[in-house]
Amino acid sequence: MRQIYLDYNATTPIAPSVREAMQPFFVEHFGNPSSSHILGRACLESLEDARSQVASLLGADVDEIIFTSGGTESNNLAILGTLFRNAPILDGHLIISNLEHPAVTAPAEYAAKWGIDVTIVECGPDGVVSVESFAEALRPDTRLVSIMHANNELGTIQPIREIGELCRSRDIVFHTDAAQSAGKIPTNVDELQVDLLSIAGHKLYAPKGVGALYVRRDVAIDPVLHGAGHEMGLRPGTENVPYIVGLGRAAKLAHVGLDENAARMGQLRDRLWNKLHSGSDNAIVQNVAAVECLPNTLSARFPNVSAAEMLQRHSDLCASTASACHSGDIAVSPTLAAIGLDAEQARGVMRLSVGRYTTETEVDQAAELLLEAWESLRR
Numbered sequence: 001m002r003q004i005y006l007d008y009n010a011t012t013p014i015a016p017s018v019r020e021a022m023q024p025f026f027v028e029h030f031g032n033p034s035s036s037h038i039l040g041r042a043c044l045e046s047l048e049d050a051r052s053q054v055a056s057l058l059g060a061d062v063d064e065i066i067f068t069s070g071g072t073e074s075n076n077l078a079i080l081g082t083l084f085r086n087a088p089i090l091d092g093h094l095i096i097s098n099l100e101h102p103a104v105t106a107p108a109e110y111a112a113k114w115g116i117d118v119t120i121v122e123c124g125p126d127g128v129v130s131v132e133s134f135a136e137a138l139r140p141d142t143r144l145v146s147i148m149h150a151n152n153e154l155g156t157i158q159p160i161r162e163i164g165e166l167c168r169s170r171d172i173v174f175h176t177d178a179a180q181s182a183g184k185i186p187t188n189v190d191e192l193q194v195d196l197l198s199i200a201g202h203k204l205y206a207p208k209g210v211g212a213l214y215v216r217r218d219v220a221i222d223p224v225l226h227g228a229g230h231e232m233g234l235r236p237g238t239e240n241v242p243y244i245v246g247l248g249r250a251a252k253l254a255h256v257g258l259d260e261n262a263a264r265m266g267q268l269r270d271r272l273w274n275k276l277h278s279g280s281d282n283a284i285v286q287n288v289a290a291v292e293c294l295p296n297t298l299s300a301r302f303p304n305v306s307a308a309e310m311l312q313r314h315s316d317l318c319a320s321t322a323s324a325c326h327s328g329d330i331a332v333s334p335t336l337a338a339i340g341l342d343a344e345q346a347r348g349v350m351r352l353s354v355g356r357y358t359t360e361t362e363v364d365q366a367a368e369l370l371l372e373a374w375e376s377l378r379r
């Protein structure tokens with residue numbers, strides 16, 4: 001049997017038309033976009049086309065898009081670029097949530113070492129940060145807020161617009177990590193009321209190692225890397241033209257088919273869920289059932305088994321477990337701990353994320369394999 005890939009939140013394959021768009025930039029269009037001759041100019045034009053495609057996906061202007069090496073770098077640039085702007089005076093307050101990816105928590109921890117005070121707002125058991133608990137964390141010296149748009153493990157969507165409105169009314173810079181949401185649900189920066197927004201190419205059918213940061217025109221950040229003046233002085237280094245072209249094409253693909261794709265993802269995800277739930281006499285449960293989630297993501301809990309062992313039985317089925325086992329001890333992922341799961345519950349959690357190339361047949365086969373593994377292991 002061919003592998004069944006239900007791990008699109010980990011990474012996506014490169015879309016064929018993205019690959020095609022990138023190809024000439026590995027061969028004939030090899031110029032440096034900073035060169036003024038014909039080969040350089042051709043690359044610059046393609047780079048700017050890609051910028052405009054990414055800007056369209058986000059409802060931004062072209063001069064508000066900075067290309068980076070991916071979600072991690074975009075988050076670092078947003079957080080450290082904002083907080084270190086008034087160096088050497090490093091003070092003030094940063095708010096993040098306990099759902100954030102390490103690409104946000106690690107720069108926040110780094111900023112804390114330099115004197116920034118960090119508050120971590122806790123989500124509820126539904127995997128959503130409430131606007132009320134967020135508002136309570138605000139302080140007169142809050143300089144930056146970074147709350148993710150959609151969580152990578154649970155798929156829960158955060159109240160970004162409401163948080164953005166609160167930040168705007170107090171002149172606080174607001175960043176959102178949209179690595180998981182871009183291409184799956186609308187990510188219009190004005191609707192979301194954000195100042196900074198990160199995307200990662202490999203979550204939306206472009207290659208790994210490319211991403212972008214949206215920087216609202218009136219928001220000033222410092223570069224994190226220092227060098228020449230590329231990317232409006234915010235990200236030095238000769239641009240990775242083939243990958244950026246790929247990201248542009250992927251953004252265009254995502255933008256054009258957004259609603260249709262989201263509806264299709266939702267149907268596949270629900271189909272998978274219904275089969276698991278009914279096939280287990282309702283024993284298999286969803287971790288966050290009653291809230292708005294990414295249409296492609298199902299965080300399921302298989303009782304009395306290890307989800308990792310279930311996947312080991314079927315090496316042709318690719319999905320994620322959120323807990324890692326180190327010498328017999330189960331380490332609960334911070335996200336599952338945030339929604340209140342204990343080690344035993346977390347042991348049975350599996351993230352199943354469908355994508356553009358998932359078929360109904362694959363979903364049906366996956367449900368059968370999972371039910372079979374669960375039945376035999378729980379005995």
Ligand SMILES: Cc1ncc(COP(=O)(O)O)c(C=O)c1O
Nearest residue numbers: 070071072101103152179180200
């Ligand atoms: C929510 C979120 N943010 C950031 C990242 C990091 O992106 P990248 O792998 O492009 O550095 C990921 C990737 O797993 C993610 O899921």
